[in-house]
Amino acid sequence: MRTTPHSAASIFAIFLILGISSAIPTPRDSADCVAEAISGRRVFRRQDWSYEGATGPRFWGTLGEEFEACRKGRRQSPINLSSESARLNSSAPIVFKYPRKFGAKVANLGHTVEVIAPEDSALIVRDGVEYSLVQMHLHSPSEHHVTSHARSAEVHLVHRSASGDVQVLAMFLDEDLDSPHVAPAWFRQWKDLAPVKVGLDNAAPAPALPVGALAKTFATLGPFWTYEGSLTTPPCTEGVGWIVANTSVRVSARLLRELTSLMPFNARYTQPTHGEGEEASLVVQ
Ligand SMILES: *[C@@H]1O[C@H](CO)[C@@H](O)[C@H](O)[C@H]1NC(C)=O
Ligand SMILES: *[C@@H]1O[C@H](CO)[C@@H](O)[C@H](O)[C@H]1NC(C)=O
Numbered sequence: 001m002r003t004t005p006h007s008a009a010s011i012f013a014i015f016l017i018l019g020i021s022s023a024i025p026t027p028r029d030s031a032d033c034v035a036e037a038i039s040g041r042r043v044f045r046r047q048d049w050s051y052e053g054a055t056g057p058r059f060w061g062t063l064g065e066e067f068e069a070c071r072k073g074r075r076q077s078p079i080n081l082s083s084e085s086a087r088l089n090s091s092a093p094i095v096f097k098y099p100r101k102f103g104a105k106v107a108n109l110g111h112t113v114e115v116i117a118p119e120d121s122a123l124i125v126r127d128g129v130e131y132s133l134v135q136m137h138l139h140s141p142s143e144h145h146v147t148s149h150a151r152s153a154e155v156h157l158v159h160r161s162a163s164g165d166v167q168v169l170a171m172f173l174d175e176d177l178d179s180p181h182v183a184p185a186w187f188r189q190w191k192d193l194a195p196v197k198v199g200l201d202n203a204a205p206a207p208a209l210p211v212g213a214l215a216k217t218f219a220t221l222g223p224f225w226t227y228e229g230s231l232t233t234p235p236c237t238e239g240v241g242w243i244v245a246n247t248s249v250r251v252s253a254r255l256l257r258e259l260t261s262l263m264p265f266n267a268r269y270t271q272p273t274h275g276e277g278e279e280a281s282l283v284v285q
């Protein structure tokens with residue numbers, strides 16, 4: 001199911017509803033637990049945020065103190081990528097150390113379907129630091145925009161260093177309406193295993209996911225945008241290095257829909273950027 005971004009009127013309506021319902025306790029015990037890769041460890045928390053209504057992106061920063069960065073952060077993601085907000089380079093500033101295949105798990109977390117990587121099995125090196133692939137997941141439509149345009153979907157490959165620093169590689173997927181069968185093998189396996197019950201306990205094994213081919217493909221999708229931003233889901237932690245491939249991977253519209261139909265609309269709206277010029281003048285003041 002897709003929803004359209006909230007109009008000013010519906011946001012006003014949500015304020016009214018919040019005002020009225022704040023006295024009514026909401027049951028949260030039925031909420032699913034989800035895994036999030038933050039600051040060097042896996043944290044399990046209730047999914048008390050969503051992509052619409054009173055727990056949607058505009059309110060994440062007010063849902064708890066631990067989500068404050070969603071509201072107060074000045075380098076939040078996703079963004080509208082352009083020469084003003086990010087750097088563009090023909091090659092990605094990383095070296096891949098991915099195996100040809102690895103044994104992963106596919107889990108439906110409710111807000112996305114995630115491929116969980118085996119520990120320290122697939123690495124990237126950036127500026128001499130090694131980052132290990134933790135998981136990859138899908139957003140639909142894309143979270144990043146390129147000069148105002150969104151794409152059909154966006155894959156995030158989340159990597160973490162031993163000291164907890166995060167690098168995310170982002171890859172756009174575009175619907176191919178003419179070729180009903182076209183899809184990379186890694187996408188096909190992900191999609192085929194995705195229809196599992198929500199929850200980490202119900203994860204399906206993917207014994208030989210061809211992750212090496214994925215890395216090879218990524219390297220060909222230049223040019224690449226780089227900037228420093230945040231996680232795009234609560235707690236919206238900053239200091240995340242982003243490398244976004246500008247060229248998209250084409251996937252059959254039918255096959256892409258088979259995967260995206262398992263998740264809600266799950267793209268955070270683009271965040272304001274504070275360009276380097278502006279920041280430089282702040283330093284001078
Ligand atoms: C592009 O990447 C190359 C190789 O990593 C680097 O030498 C160059 O400075 C980069 N250019 C920009 C504009 O970032
Ligand atoms: C996105 O960036 C482009 C290029 O700088 C700009 O023309 C456009 O207005 C921006 N869109 C939004 C919604 O900020």
Ligand SMILES: *[C@@H]1O[C@H](CO)[C@@H](O)[C@H](O)[C@H]1NC(C)=O
Nearest residue numbers: 088146149222223246247248
């Ligand atoms: C990025 O991709 C878009 C959409 O395909 C294309 O129009 C644009 O020219 C590309 N930008 C660069 C810098 O290659």
Ligand SMILES: [Zn+2]
Nearest residue numbers: 137139156232
């Ligand atoms: Zn993501």
